[in-house]
Amino acid sequence: MTDNDKIWVRVEHSTKKFATRKGEVIALEDVNLEIHDGQFVCLLGPSGCGKTTLLRMIGGLDVPTSGTITIDGKVVDGPSPKMTMVFQEYSLYPWRTVAENVGFGLEMNGVPPEERLAEVMKELKLVGLENFADSYPYELSGGMRQRAAVARALATDPAIMLMDEPFGALDAQTRNKMQRELLNIWQETKKTILFVTHSVDEAVYLADKIVVLTPRPGTVHEIDEIDLPRPRDRTSVEFAQIRKNILHIIEELETGNQNI
Amino acid sequence: MKWYFKLILPAIFIVAWEIAAILINNAFVLPRVGDVLTIFATPFADMFSFGSLAENSVISIYRVSLGFIIACIIAVPLGILLGRYQVFEDFSDGLIQILRPIPPIAWVPLSLAWFGIGLAAIEFIIVIGCIFPILVNTIDGVKRVKRSWIETARIYQANEWQVMNKVIVPAAGPAIWSGLRVGFGIAWMSVVAAEMLPGTPQGLGYLIMQTYGWGQVQAVIAGMIAIGIIGIVMDQFFQFVQKRKFGWEALDK
Numbered sequence: 001m002t003d004n005d006k007i008w009v010r011v012e013h014s015t016k017k018f019a020t021r022k023g024e025v026i027a028l029e030d031v032n033l034e035i036h037d038g039q040f041v042c043l044l045g046p047s048g049c050g051k052t053t054l055l056r057m058i059g060g061l062d063v064p065t066s067g068t069i070t071i072d073g074k075v076v077d078g079p080s081p082k083m084t085m086v087f088q089e090y091s092l093y094p095w096r097t098v099a100e101n102v103g104f105g106l107e108m109n110g111v112p113p114e115e116r117l118a119e120v121m122k123e124l125k126l127v128g129l130e131n132f133a134d135s136y137p138y139e140l141s142g143g144m145r146q147r148a149a150v151a152r153a154l155a156t157d158p159a160i161m162l163m164d165e166p167f168g169a170l171d172a173q174t175r176n177k178m179q180r181e182l183l184n185i186w187q188e189t190k191k192t193i194l195f196v197t198h199s200v201d202e203a204v205y206l207a208d209k210i211v212v213l214t215p216r217p218g219t220v221h222e223i224d225e226i227d228l229p230r231p232r233d234r235t236s237v238e239f240a241q242i243r244k245n246i247l248h249i250i251e252e253l254e255t256g257n258q259n260i
Numbered sequence: 261m262k263w264y265f266k267l268i269l270p271a272i273f274i275v276a277w278e279i280a281a282i283l284i285n286n287a288f289v290l291p292r293v294g295d296v297l298t299i300f301a302t303p304f305a306d307m308f309s310f311g312s313l314a315e316n317s318v319i320s321i322y323r324v325s326l327g328f329i330i331a332c333i334i335a336v337p338l339g340i341l342l343g344r345y346q347v348f349e350d351f352s353d354g355l356i357q358i359l360r361p362i363p364p365i366a367w368v369p370l371s372l373a374w375f376g377i378g379l380a381a382i383e384f385i386i387v388i389g390c391i392f393p394i395l396v397n398t399i400d401g402v403k404r405v406k407r408s409w410i411e412t413a414r415i416y417q418a419n420e421w422q423v424m425n426k427v428i429v430p431a432a433g434p435a436i437w438s439g440l441r442v443g444f445g446i447a448w449m450s451v452v453a454a455e456m457l458p459g460t461p462q463g464l465g466y467l468i469m470q471t472y473g474w475g476q477v478q479a480v481i482a483g484m485i486a487i488g489i490i491g492i493v494m495d496q497f498f499q500f501v502q503k504r505k506f507g508w509e510a511l512d513k
Contacts, residue, residue: 079416084415
């Protein structure tokens with residue numbers, strides 16, 4: 001898809017273990033992954049496979065037990081300014097207006113208010129919330145809140161956006177609409193996106209590359225390149241075929257796990 | 261609910277008081293309603309050389325404000341620290357839990373021993389009385405700040421000071437404020453109790469004790485009603501600010 005072969009994210013032999021009351025749990029085992037510039041990559045897998053953990057480690061919020069993760073060649077040792085994250089749950093600050101929320105990252109980086117406002121309005125326009133700058137998050141619908149969260153993520157102009165099931169809590173219609181909008185934003189801004197989902201449909205609709213993780217301990221089972229042209233037609237035979245294949249793989253992984 | 265609904269019970273209470281006062285017919289036990297109202301009609305009139313109702317009220321409000329502000333200055337930053345860093349909480353929790361249930365009035369002998377009779381002893385009792393609800397609410401509020409709010413700030417490169425200032429304090433604001441509200445209520449009760457100590461000059465507690473010594477029960481009751489009214493007004497103020505400044509907490513789901 002892109003000519004640029006710059007590798008933004010490189011995950012090498014990364015393992016994550018958690019200590020729990022019932023002993024040690026291996027969440028992720030020997031994960032290897034590369035994300036190239038401008039790619040839209042979906043991390044797909046059953047719940048509890050550690051996809052969120054992997055995203056958090058790339059984002060610098062968690063540390064791998066072994067192995068290395070690098071962003072633009074530098075080992076991750078905390079959140080990087082090159083990267084931003086959109087959480088699954090609603091993480092806007094309810095005491096701030098939409099504009100103040102979207103400007104939060106810029107504010108943390110010391111951008112002066114006038115400059116901030118211009119940037120904020122630009123991002124709000126991009127996500128279609130320009131008339132809600134002075135609203136509070138609790139006055140918005142679920143879809144609008146996630147749009148504001150996306151605008152907040154875009155405002156600091158990161159190279160990479162990490163998205164943790166950002167549309168997971170939305171109804172199907174809103175979700176489809178948000179997916180279309182996100183693809184438009186992605187094409188317009190040329191960001192690199194790593195998107196966690198457990199919906200095969202969502203992954204096939206969005207991704208250049210789908211990384212299928214196995215159930216716990218999570219490891220990369222396979223990587224599928226999706227080269228269907230965009231905008232993708234969910235009702236097309238090709239779409240259905242790819243979705244069917246991936247669903248089949250995931251089903252096998254899950255039953256395989258039960259037999260152990 | 262109609263506005264007057266809340267007034268029905270107090271009205272019945274006043275009528276019952278008046279009937280009881282007429283039946284008892286002894287102003288040293290229970291004065292007539294009118295005798296008490298007379299005092300409120302002339303709030304600036306000196307009462308038996310113990311000062312006026314207004315004057316003593318102002319003194320009590322000044323004392324409670326001073327003690328309350330001292331308690332806030334200590335308890336809010338401390339509570340933020342203890343709520344944010346588990347190690348500090350673990351370290352101090354035992355001491356806090358032991359001191360917390362001791363009622364302010366139990367500190368009276370020690371405060372007199374340490375500070376003697378006077379403003380310092382009164383302030384000490386007020387501070388001791390209201391510091392714990394403020395501290396405990398602040399700790400609790402800080403601990404309940406959503407993890408995703410803090411992580412969002414970290415994602416945007418916020419340093420620890422910014423996390424505190426821009427996320428934790430505003431997020432815990434409603435809990436801190438309700439701690440202040442509870443704390444002020446206790447501080448107000450503490451100041452009146454402290455003013456009843458022998459040797460205290462002025463204040464509503466002083467007025468009540470002194471006028472009682474002279475058998476002026478109508479002044480005692482007037483003082484008590486003034487304490488109640490000031491308490492309600494202050495509580496309404498805290499509630500008003502809660503709604504205006506921290507309304508998001510109730511609206512945000």
